[in-house]
Amino acid sequence: MAELPTPKRALKRVLRVWIIGLLCFGYGPAFTYGFFIWLLNEQQWAWTYFMYTTLVPLVGGFCVLVLPWRSYHPIHHTLTRWANGEPVEAERVRMVYEQALRLPWQVAMGCLAASAIGYLVGTGVVHWKAHQPITEILKTLPAIPLVGGMMGAFCYFGTMRALHPIVAWCSRRLTQAPAVRALPIAVQFLTTTYVLAIAILCLMLPATYTLGQMITERHVQDRALMHLRSTLQAMPRDQSLDDRVARLPDAALGTHGYVFAAAPDGRLVGHPKGYRTLAQEGFYRVHERLQAAEGVWVDRVGRHRVVAFARLRLGEMPVTVISVAFPTDFAEPLGHFFLLSGLIVIEVLIAVMVFGRYYTKGITTPLAELTSTAERIAQHGDLALRVPVTTNDELSDLARSFNRMVEELETSKANLEHYTRRLEQSTQELSVLNQEMEDLLRVVSHDLRAPLINVQGFSKRLEPLMQETVQALDRIAAETSSNGLRVEVTTLKGDLQTRFAESLRFIAKGVEKMDTLLASLLAISRVGRKADPIQPQDLAAILDDVLATFHHQLEERAIRVIRHPLPQGVPCRRNEMNQAFSNLLSNAINFMGPSEHRCIEIGATTREQEVECFIRDTGIGIGPDDQERIFNMFTRLQAVDVPGEGIGLAYVKKIIRSHGGRVWVTSTKGQGSTFFFTLPTAHTVATRG
């Protein structure tokens, strides 16, 4: 998985995109336009140059770099904080994610704004300093969509790519990535294509226009001078000045062209508008140009016109004949060219729209099918659904992968269901078996008591009978005269008092033991019944009660008890926990052995999930082979003369398990044992429901 880039690296990536965008797609076309404007009015090249080399870069650069930087700054700031080891909070990740997704669009808009502002400022300066007419300036207006569009499109995709690692990292961190509104793929594609198409057209059309205009100008220049020359040569030399002036309009070219004469003193003769001086025409640097014998130039200041001049000697006075022609009169082919270009542009745009739509539909339709299928699966869990594979490209690979994933899911789900069913079955069987076992235990312990009552009852009934018999035998022995009988009776009496009484005692002892055993079995069968609810208990208080019952025994055997704090509020059944502590303590006391420092230590560790209690003794210990076995029912370790039925630890195990805990022992033979048990805490019980 890709790491989050360092702030420096991320910044470098973004800045690289913006600087390349500015240099290649901003200044590149801008210089093209500078050249174009320079061609349009050569005389003002200095100002044009100034505009495109200083003002536009300054304004545009400021807009392109500084405006997006304000949007990028929060991302950079957060990355720096994370790099310094501050905690990554979901809220911040979300902020960075959203900001990074919005940034490309903001940068594109910034590029467009930058080119518009740069253009307006630049052309404003040219107009102000060089008196460039507005109509001429407007011809360069396509510079805005060209520069802004190309730079914007490049920066949009470039920034998106530069920020991709950050967006991907954030998205993996967020469980639910927030939806940031973005343009649909079709719109993105069309916008990009249109921007590029328009940009190319914007670059191409003015250039071709300028070229066409230059060709037209050259044509008009040649014709104007030739026509002027031939008209003047054709004039008969003997004609009067007035006659000659009257024939000057013959030299005019085009529908709007006109011809007039200028005397050396600057006075005008035969001007159709009645101008008196040359200055009224407003030709640019006209006196410098009129130094030659004849010539022609294109005058772009004020009206766009071609000016041709030639000398005509009228007597002693050299007169300059000036012919003004308008290239617009000869621009019909140029108009056709523009009409053609316009049609081509419209066709290109329509073609882009139609093919773009087809093309993007080819991408978005399979994607939409994939999305709707995934959505249906997510909502209804219907894993039988499949995405149609309609293409043979990367999208079809995606669809096939998706289908394979769903297939895999279907198999896993089926397996899971199968095993869940089997598990449920086994659990049910087990619980039935368990229930049967408990029922058996209860019925057996219950029913075995009934005959026991009889054994006990009737054996007790024999006692007074024996006393009566003994007394009767005494009387017989006293009253009989037969020595043999007396001896016999006395022997019988002795037997009755010893063997008979002993038999009764053993019967009573056996019955009592069996009764205790049955009572324990019955108690085990009752563990975990609903009649005794689980409630938060103070384990220390329970231990208090238990220790009180063992007080005498502990004192008698000189056993020291070390108590550590036990937790409160532990959910358990009080009576059962009482029993568990009681059994464990009773074991610890009974198996204390001949140790010198007899000691029992009781304590607990509280964790989030469970409470772990321990009861440590300095007793005889348990060998490693027996440490599991002792928790089984009726297991008594041999060669120990301690009363018990081997039920105590099984009882403890059943109690702890019914609470959802575990019980185990660690021990070293001869050095004592530590019994551990755990109980789930209130937190765990609550989360388990």
Add this chain to the structure above:
Amino acid sequence: MEMPAKQSVTIMLVEDDDGHRLLIRENLRAGGVVNNLVEMADGQQAIDYLTRRGQYHDRTKFPKPGLILLDIKMPKADGFAVLERIKADPELRLIPVLMLTSTDDQLEVNRCYTLGANSYVVKPIRYEEFQERIRALGLFLDIVRFPE
């Protein structure tokens, strides 16, 4: 209301174990209870007796008991069934019933009370204790009023 003589009250003992029956009878007698004692070996027989079914139709020969000692675990019909039957019958429902249980299982005791038993006696293993309990019944019979 005149207190009926102790002797006039018939005590019914329903107990399937004949050993227990014998021990209870002997201890009742030893405790000074001289009442007429009717012994039933199972629940069904007790129900038949109480509802005068079959051979028990004659009330003069088989009088209605004034106290029933009822064991719980019995074949055919257990103590709970008999108790339910008694409490459902308007004629019998006022007869006090003492349940004889072999354990002090709280569930069992609760069930006895829910079904309307008046008290319960645990059959103890320690003979002396049992003796005491049954003999205490003699005292009980002295102080309790029985319905007609």
